[in-house]
Amino acid sequence: MLKKGVHFRLSMDTAWWRRPSILPLVIFVMAILIIVVGGSIRINDAGESCPDWPMCFGTYGFDISPEEQGKYWDENPDQIDSRGENHRYTVFEIFVEWFHRLLVGIVAIPIFLNLIISRRKQETYGRSNYYASIFITAMLIIQAAAGATTVFFDNVDWSVALHLSLACIFSGAIIWQYLLMRVKEGVGWKFLSVSKEFISLNKKRFDSVAASVLFLLILGAWVSSTAGGQYNQSCSIGFPDAWPQCNGSLLPSIDGPGVLIQMIHRVGALVIGLVLVTSIIKFKNQNASTPESGPYSKFLHATAGFWFLNLLIGASYVIFAKSGDFPESLSLLHLVGGVTCFLVSLICPLMVRLSMISKRESLTGE
Secondary structure (H helix, E strand, C coil): CHHHHHHHHHHHHCCHHHCCCHHHHHHHHHHHHHHHHHHHHHHCCCCCCCCCCCCECCECCCCCCHHHHHHHHHHCHHHCCCCCCCCCCCHHHHHHHHHHHHHHHHHHHHHHHHHHHHHHCHHHHHHHHHHHHHHHHHHHHHHHHHHHHHHHCCCCHHHHHHHHHHHHHHHHHHHHHHHHHHHHCCCCCHHHHCCHHHHHHHHHHHHHHHHHHHHHHHHHHHHHHHHHHHHHHCCCCCCCCCCCCECCECCCCCCCHHHHHHHHHHHHHHHHHHHHHHHHHHHHHHCCCCHHHHHHHHHHHHHHHHHHHHHHHHHHHHHCCECCECCHHHHHHHHHHHHHHHHHHHHHHHHHHHHHHHHHHHHHCC
16 A cells, blocks of 8 residues: 555656556547548548548549549549549648548557557556556557448448447547546545535436437437438528528428438537436436536536537538538538537546546545
């Protein structure tokens, strides 16, 4: 125990930028950048700009001319673009996909370093931290496989939704490890002192909120990628015909798959909003006399705030659209808003589990 305490004090005395806990933050920033670049691929319609994997048109570069693309497809007819053999990509479109893959390769370096450090410092940071680093490493490999799957299946809607879902889980795992390490470094967070009764009463609620937001995010990824994203104008454009109405009606006629998909997404967003509001009201009523509930209440409200903000961003996408010309920058912002909302919603479940671990370790003396 004495040796463990010495290691602990050394960690606390170290400058923040030299602590091992900074490494998960670096990985997290890179993970968010990868998600943003992945979204840029979609809005630039460049998901098939590198038809093979891990190479790109048989090379490891991105400066592929239209002639070279045609030659590659002549030699590999089974990989011809879903838009036809005559479709050609710009260098920028290929670069976005190429850069996305490069980032995934680069982030592997700090992830494997994190795994090594976590293994060596189990005495200081515990086994839970080491297991988290193993999970993060495994998720990187799974994500790479999912990325390859989206290429092989020409960005079919389910593969895009799977890829984004795994990216969110991957990012959440990084946040979890960071919180674990900060607790071991002695940070005095109030939420660690909540009672067992509070945990028992609210644990399922927090989990349900996070799962609901993740479901909405998956639903959005499915909508945006179905039919190559061509259903974005199924509800028309402008205010109020496209939003809050759909083709000029709050209850439009489902005369095509595009309208159906749009309405599923909108109804899903409304239902999740009701879940959030109901959860906040019940949480406030049931925990009014619990002073330690403050941090949890803040993150619940923040989740609802990001949900509402993202709702407005999604509405703006169709309101400010012109015929055949949608503001794709808002589409990317909508994706970032959805990911942010999920990661914020995930904080409450993680805080509850940190509190449980803290209580268990205080009882066992670990």
